Amino acid sequence: MKRPTIADVARRAGVSKGAVSYALNGQPGVSEATRQRILAIAQEIGFNPNSAARALSGATANAVGLALCRPARILGIEPFFMELISGVEAELSARSYALTLQVVDSPDAEIAVYRRWWGERRVDGVLVCDLRTDDRRVPVLEDLHLPAVVIGGPNHGSGLPHVWSDDAAALTEAIEYLVALGHRRIARVGGLPDLLHTEIRTEAFRTLCGRLGLDRTLTLSSDYSGEEGARATRRLLSSADRPTAIVYDNDVMAIAGLAVAQEMGLAVPADVSIVAWDDSPLCRLVHPPLTALSRDIPAYGAHAANRLLAAISGQPTGDYQDETAHLIPRGSTAPPR
Amino acid sequence: MKRPTIADVARRAGVSKGAVSYALNGQPGVSEATRQRILAIAQEIGFNPNSAARALSGATANAVGLALCRPARILGIEPFFMELISGVEAELSARSYALTLQVVDSPDAEIAVYRRWWGERRVDGVLVCDLRTDDRRVPVLEDLHLPAVVIGGPNHGSGLPHVWSDDAAALTEAIEYLVALGHRRIARVGGLPDLLHTEIRTEAFRTLCGRLGLDRTLTLSSDYSGEEGARATRRLLSSADRPTAIVYDNDVMAIAGLAVAQEMGLAVPADVSIVAWDDSPLCRLVHPPLTALSRDIPAYGAHAANRLLAAISGQPTGDYQDETAHLIPRGSTAPPR
């Protein structure tokens, strides 16, 4: 089965390739009657413009790239990325853009991927996740003039547009809620310490605890995996003045923490309250259901994709602050015993 | 910053474009000395062949497609797909193939995506998930001569190569284990009933229970979501002769089921044993940890990608039976009270 080309359409319509191109792209240069006839023929023979040919002359690949730098086993369990991808996808496919995905194992590999994509003209722009302080990817992308949108923030002076939500404010809501319940010893299990949003949360946590005059506050860091979440929890709960509440940087660690508490014979929430960051359906499945900081992650991805498409089409694009995660109290939080 | 083209390399090397092409692709036609010189120059100026131009002449897009037809909220929590994608990715990126991902909301939309990809020459082949009985996608792909590998099986006479693992055998191992523990009333919470692998498991469960002469066996179906897993569990555990063991078609439902049992005041495993299908890290995080049917999902994806690349390069490709999932007994199974 041979793929129909623009020449096939042109032949059937009795016009030149150029006329077909104008007709299909809504350009002036053909009469309305001819345009309709060409459209009908294209439809009839199932013509789709060859993306390579189009990319070659039009200089737009109609694809955007997403490189993820997390170990496979963590990508799998963290619902965040898959939800983000769903949202990105929804926005892209509505405009017939493809999403090219690549899993890499180091920031250097990620930079190499960007360079390759750029050189190959494989993508028109990229979405950047997991920003670090002084992220080396940013200058490379700026240097290449490859349109990019950073997911996460806020923007600390990079030239790239950011789509972000206010983690400090969300954390404040959670901590103030715990304090209102009567908690004074609150601990936090953070994510990868070199990620910018982890740092922002850690800093916000520290200043907030100072302001509220809390007794003993501690942040342990982790790699977002359940194992490390469990280990950190075990350490916290077996210390002399153990915390009465723990805030986790993702839902997987919170679930692991819950299991550890139960295993150690502590009641949740009576002995220890638990708060998860990001509210995947998992939080509602465990017993007790977890109090969580919830946000609409697919929408977050969609906004980022939307901004990226705008940047690709040459519109000046500023930062966009997405909805702040809000606390959903459930059964895992209560006043301390 | 201008992207270097093959002409730039040729000019710097003082040879023709053709010579550069031969040199870079390892074709005969240039001397070893010239080849090395050209390679060095290409490296130096950071040349990457434009993928569109290459696709246009070479007729290979160097990309494979994966269309997923599941609601976003289910894609997010099920670790299966993300792990599969990681495995696929590992295999593809080793050979400089890109993965193009598309989330669709119906089988018809998925077929439309395949037609478009084919027409656009955007991908060289596709991976097909979630096969159904008399799947309409299969004849379309055969008709288009678009290389494809089906993930899941076994093959019921379609012309497409399958990469599959023996679900019936895995289920048998789980049931025989439960029976050996003394269970006689075993229920199963299956996935989407119109998927082929659900049907295979259901059929295997029925014949097996008949062969073993079990008292009361029942399969409820679901959409793989935690909510439906919880609902099914509630229904099973509140029936008069409630099962002493439940096997779930995925880990998310098993976790939901565990929570429901605890909520209803039943002890796991004393009152009811629980087995999960697919052993994501989540199964180890809950308390008690779940007995699970485990398989290496990234490897599964890698095998499928590998076969697809073989099919794309024109090698005749048969079915490939991957490792059978094996039972990992943990704390959620025990003899019935």
Add this chain to the structure above:
DNA sequence: AGCGTCGACTGAACCGGATAAGTAACGTCA
């Protein structure tokens, strides 16, 4: 009638590679 303008379309160049066909230089061997 003559001229300019506009709409509708054609023809050809171009994007950046792959590749078939052509060519010059060189070695080989009867």
Add this chain to the structure above:
DNA sequence: TGACGTTACTTATCCGGTTCAGTCGACGCT
């Protein structure tokens, strides 16, 4: 020494779109 084969290239063509520069006829205006 001349026919022949081989090596190491060059040249030209092609892939399938987009787009710019023309072409041609119809129409309006003076």
